[in-house]
Amino acid sequence: MKAYLKRILNTYRVSKEISKHKDYKTIFDLGKTYIKDSFHVEGQSKTKKETAKSPKRFDVINYLLDTFSRDTNYLEIGVRYPEHNFNKIKANKKYSVDPGFENETNPVDFKLTSDIFFNKLSKSEVLSNDIKFDVIFIDGLHLAEQVEKDIENALKFIKEDGYIVLHDCNPPTFFHASELYEYRLSPALGNWNGTTWKAFYKYRLQENLYSCCIDTDWGIGIISKTKRIGDFSTVKNPYFEYEIFNKNRKESLNLISFKDLKRSLSK
Numbered sequence: 001m002k003a004y005l006k007r008i009l010n011t012y013r014v015s016k017e018i019s020k021h022k023d024y025k026t027i028f029d030l031g032k033t034y035i036k037d038s039f040h041v042e043g044q045s046k047t048k049k050e051t052a053k054s055p056k057r058f059d060v061i062n063y064l065l066d067t068f069s070r071d072t073n074y075l076e077i078g079v080r081y082p083e084h085n086f087n088k089i090k091a092n093k094k095y096s097v098d099p100g101f102e103n104e105t106n107p108v109d110f111k112l113t114s115d116i117f118f119n120k121l122s123k124s125e126v127l128s129n130d131i132k133f134d135v136i137f138i139d140g141l142h143l144a145e146q147v148e149k150d151i152e153n154a155l156k157f158i159k160e161d162g163y164i165v166l167h168d169c170n171p172p173t174f175f176h177a178s179e180l181y182e183y184r185l186s187p188a189l190g191n192w193n194g195t196t197w198k199a200f201y202k203y204r205l206q207e208n209l210y211s212c213c214i215d216t217d218w219g220i221g222i223i224s225k226t227k228r229i230g231d232f233s234t235v236k237n238p239y240f241e242y243e244i245f246n247k248n249r250k251e252s253l254n255l256i257s258f259k260d261l262k263r264s265l266s267k
């Protein structure tokens, strides 16, 4: 029982102080109801399944960088803890951008939002505006409008044969795809993919770009101007509804395995 209680408290990040509260029993029963609720059960099981998947984002990014037989430039938008991804990336030159909203220490090259960074970059106020990257990894603010801007800016600074990579394109449930980062009593258990999928899907509709999404690590979206990694989407979802996306998930994202990606790039 003690372990069960601890799980509820941890899962929902409820203050331990609550266990001394006079309504503790009611809160405990409420917790039990949440744990048994079918949306919560589905949320938990899909979260578990997703986190068990491999390869991880750094494996996919390193594979893409390794396809180039030249020195490579890498840019990461949204870093948080460098040891989770940035430090594992093997490129000749690496640059990191993060305003430090989630990690105060924030050891990055440019402590800026992506909008400010790209604005300064276009004026050569940070780096030179003729720089082009082999891979740009977009993993900053996970709201569709921001991700769309990040993709638009990344397209200006990516090499013709480079790759724009996006984390969190494949939210397993509606709750993972919430616009609200703060709401914790959700079946997504604090895992947040946000509405990144909408921005990725919007670019998947562009006939002049190639794209796919690797079915691992919450969905690794990849966009290329010239590499034939997947044709544009013909799925109609004009209001970007989650349920329409969910029913047409494979086609909306061009959801493929890492093996499929390797196969298409070795042709």
Ligand SMILES: C[S@@+](CC[C@H](N)C(=O)[O-])C[C@H]1O[C@@H](n2cnc3c(N)ncnc32)[C@H](O)[C@@H]1O
Pocket: 057, 076, 077, 078, 079, 080, 081, 084, 085, 086, 097, 098, 099, 100, 101, 102, 103, 112, 113, 114, 115, 139, 140, 141, 146, 167
């Ligand atoms: C999900 S974390 C990044 C995780 C990291 N890329 C990884 O793979 O482990 C998101 C980061 O984006 C940052 N962020 C939030 N808004 C941003 C913005 N407008 N521009 C750039 N980064 C932003 C946050 O400070 C946070 O550190």
